[in-house]
Amino acid sequence: MYYFIVNPSSSSGKGMKTWQTVEHLLRSEHVPYHVFFTSRKKQGEELAHMISSRHAPCTIVAVGGDGTANEVISGLTNYSQIQFGYIPSGSGNDLAAGLNLKSSPSAALQAILHPKKVLPVTVGCTHTPEKTYHFIVSSGIGFDAAVCHEAVNSSFKKLLNHFGLGKLTYLGIALKQLILLHSTPVSMVLDDRRQFEFDDVFFIAAMNLKYEGGGFKFCPEADPSDDYLDLCLVEKMSKLRILRLLPTAFRGEHVKFDGVHIYRCKKAVIRTASPLAVHTDGEKAGFQRLVTIALGQEKLPFIVA
Template identity: 45%
Template sequence: MYYFIVNPNAGSGNDFARGMGYSKDPKERLRSILADENGAVINVGNTFAPDDSGCFLVSSGIGYDARVCHMVNHAKTKKLMNRLHMGKLTYLGIGLRGLFAAELFAVRLVLDDSREEIFHDVLFASVHNLPYEGGGLKFSPDARPDDGFLNLCIVAGISKAKMIRLLSKVPGGKHIGCPGVYSFRCRKAEFFMEKPQFFHMDGEVPGQFCHVTAGIGSEDLKILG
């Protein structure tokens, strides 16, 4: 087990700190670290794709959310918005633009090497270790960092007009259980696509792939504070 300290203001959307319940105030964060003798444990998600592998603490995803991450990472306004502590608005604006340009795709999903599901007209498939991604969007309300499982959220089989209404429910986590939203819990998930799709790990986009595997790693991290 490895120990580390989190900067609560790291990243465009502060999703890690938000998901762990950490204060954005550096002084409050320091007091929490000094007062916490045991720390918190978080599982580490591992991802594998052809010619690429990595890990994530918050989330990983394929399709729309990964494409939005790719667009945000290449946006000229990203650094300015982050300095102004308005990174969430960057995700929101680009997210709406990316929705209309998104190409739906088919996915064959294999869970824990046994259960198989087929989805058509998929907008995205995301894997979560913490509830939030994309600057405070509560894609996976039930995700827990230390339970040894990943939570999946797949949106498929609905029109883009309905997707707009559906995505408006995501900030409060009210999309779970709606038509076109599929949720799973597993230790390992394999995604097979006919065409390469954008893929991200905690907002970093290594490329586009037809086969991606996500799973819980063998080592945990312990966070001070």
């Protein structure tokens, strides 16, 4: 049985149109399915938990943006008994880009109905003193997270989505956030043994996939099935230099800049001198001075082709 969890309001209403296309195809192929629509935050997580604990074995499909995929994945249990599918209809769509998923709803659905490749994907966990959050794309602290915090309720995002340009939201807000940008001392321990101290850091992005923020290829070598997180740490530099760096990050060429460091680890403990914004898959995870970002143990069977 196929269970669909649909965020109708993703990408400013595009989610409903995407679902209508998908439903038409399901009916024309006489595929048995159940559909649930989310109407508020966190409902995707609750639905995913209910379906995976009561109805496995089954295929669970999220229809929406990266935030919806994040909620559904956060709620899933019984990984060995389910297959996860994703039909992108969001603003940024970094998850689809990172896994090379089909972007058209009909092609994405065909891949889910007739899977040729199911990738065992490791899900990440960001532990804060209050709560543990999950992520599949990335989790970050500092500048990139401040951009995500603003993008979540942005009317600019709604406007750009209206013209099919939602991806540019993050770049636009990033340019604005540059004005507010500040750095902080950071101490970081990787895998309980490699210790680093930095005087001034703008942000750290822990990447399971290559892209975040609507296409910034912060960790060009990130691979969701390799059991490692790739970290991109950007030290303080002039704002003019950041302005030059950001566009190169779309091609992953920012790694050549002095002050940009790439690490690979299974666990990162990050302490900052002042509280900084934290995100998981673009969703808010508060302001924190201490986070532990790590990969989980289990692998989620993710239909990728």
